[in-house]
Amino acid sequence: MRPHRWLLHLHDQLPAAAAGRxxxxxxxxxxxxxxxxxxxxxxxxxxLRDDLRWLRDAAGPVRDLDVLLxxxxxxxxxxxxxxxxxxxxxxxxxxxxxxxxxxxxxxxSRLEPVPEPTARRGLGRALxxxxxxxxxxxxxxxxxxxxxxxxxxxxxxxxxxxxxxxxPKALRRLQEELGELNDRDQALRLLEAWPDRDQLSDExxxxxxxxxxxxxxxxxxxxRAEPKLEExx
Amino acid sequence: MSLELFVVRHAIAEERAPSKEDASRALxxxxxxxxxxxxxxxxxxxxSFDRIDHSPWLRAVQTAELLAPRLERAGRTRVSxxxxxxxxxxLLDGLGAGRVAVVGHEPWLSELVALxxxxxxxxxxxxxxxxxxxxxxEGEPRPGAMTLxxxxxxxxxxxxx
Numbered sequence: 314m315r316p317h318r319w320l321l322h323l324h325d326q327l328p329a330a331a332a333g334r335x336x337x338x339x340x341x342x343x344x345x346x347x348x349x350x351x352x353x354x355x356x357x358x359x360x361l362r363d364d365l366r367w368l369r370d371a372a373g374p375v376r377d378l379d380v381l382l383x384x385x386x387x388x389x390x391x392x393x394x395x396x397x398x399x400x401x402x403x404x405x406x407x408x409x410x411x412x413x414x415x416x417x418x419x420x421x422s423r424l425e426p427v428p429e430p431t432a433r434r435g436l437g438r439a440l441x442x443x444x445x446x447x448x449x450x451x452x453x454x455x456x457x458x459x460x461x462x463x464x465x466x467x468x469x470x471x472x473x474x475x476x477x478x479x480x481p482k483a484l485r486r487l488q489e490e491l492g493e494l495n496d497r498d499q500a501l502r503l504l505e506a507w508p509d510r511d512q513l514s515d516e517x518x519x520x521x522x523x524x525x526x527x528x529x530x531x532x533x534x535x536x537r538a539e540p541k542l543e544e545x546x
Numbered sequence: 547m548s549l550e551l552f553v554v555r556h557a558i559a560e561e562r563a564p565s566k567e568d569a570s571r572a573l574x575x576x577x578x579x580x581x582x583x584x585x586x587x588x589x590x591x592x593x594s595f596d597r598i599d600h601s602p603w604l605r606a607v608q609t610a611e612l613l614a615p616r617l618e619r620a621g622r623t624r625v626s627x628x629x630x631x632x633x634x635x636x637l638l639d640g641l642g643a644g645r646v647a648v649v650g651h652e653p654w655l656s657e658l659v660a661l662x663x664x665x666x667x668x669x670x671x672x673x674x675x676x677x678x679x680x681x682x683x684e685g686e687p688r689p690g691a692m693t694l695x696x697x698x699x700x701x702x703x704x705x706x707x
Contacts, residue, residue: 358611359611359614359617359623360598360600360607360610360611360614360623360625361607361623361625362623363622363623363624364623364624364625412626412627412628412636413624413625413626413627415627416602416625416626416627417602417625419569419602419627420602420603420604420607420625423569423570423602423603423604423607424604424607425572425604
């Protein structure tokens with residue numbers, strides 16, 4: 314039986330992500346792991362989730378730094394970020410050199426197919442979760458974490474729809490809109506972690522203003538999309 | 547570094563067939579039901595796990611899935627290629643501390659028990675791990691440094707349920 318395309322996607326990203334020079338490979342590794350997580354949810358499986366989280370957690374810091382460095386931060390901060398990325402890349406390479414990723418791919422390659430009715434019930438659960446998290450984000454409009462949880466739920470809904478053959482472009486755009494908020498949030502966290510951050514108080518103010526803008530835009534995009542959610546999925 | 551280790555042989559699986567790779571053999575319906583009963587027996591003994599390691603072979607993945615309700619709230623599962631091979635130094639070094647279940651295959655599980663209890667994997671023939679059975683060990687995850695606390699055959703676990 315030919316491996317599922319989502320599993321092939323993960324398998325194909327591993328060497329380039331381990332080599333550490335291609336930011337797209339690290340990003341695609343995380344995308345592949347997120348999709349496979351949805352596979353497990355649709356199948357109702359508990360096993361293998363922690364292995365996928367381990368993979369995403371190893372790649373996450375590299376990805377966040379790649380995104381920020383792609384926006385050409387101020388020179389003084391840039392050097393510190395590059396150093397931090399080298400460390401993160403080395404940790405990711407070490408993780409990918411263990412037997413665990415290959416064992417994960419093997420385990421997935423042997424799983425039995427998910428029956429369509431089971432997957433559709435999973436899609437239904439994913440939709441309910443998005444609605445719940447959307448309500449929570451609207452009820453606490455100043456809470457960033459609520460929007461991040463909504464974004465993650467939207468991502469899982471989108472992948473569940475894709476599993477069933479859907480092409481939810483509008484969901485993807487909505488997810489990306491919320492992703493812009495996440496990028497600003499990550500940038501601020503990295504700035505707060507820099508020992509010399511006081512040098513860049515203007516940059517901090519700029520990022521805070523952008524984050525506030527993106528937060529408002531994310532909530533507005535959600536409010537527009539919410540009534541049409543079922544057709545989007 | 548104290549470890550309580552539960553060595554679990556996978557539940558009853560499909561017979562070998564030329565058309566199917568050994569590693570892709572699934573549990574039978576009977577295997578699932580019987581093991582699920584055995585898991586209820588483990589619950590009656592008050593046993594839960596910080597972590598479940600399992601081989602990547604399908605019957606071990608499925609057995610670990612049936613065991614997963616016995617995970618502690620913050621418990622984790624972990625796929626381990628070392629559980630689809632003879633016991634190695636790397637496998638022992640990765641066991642850690644706490645209450646850990648490992649799900650794998652014969653003859654390697656018997657070899658693992660023998661290695662941990664007597665220091666010699668070659669004594670594995672002296673242990674019989676039935677499908678769905680559990681060996682409960684305690685001590686440090688080094689050759690000869692663990693004590694066999696109990697050998698729980700699947701029938702006994704089902705009777706406890």
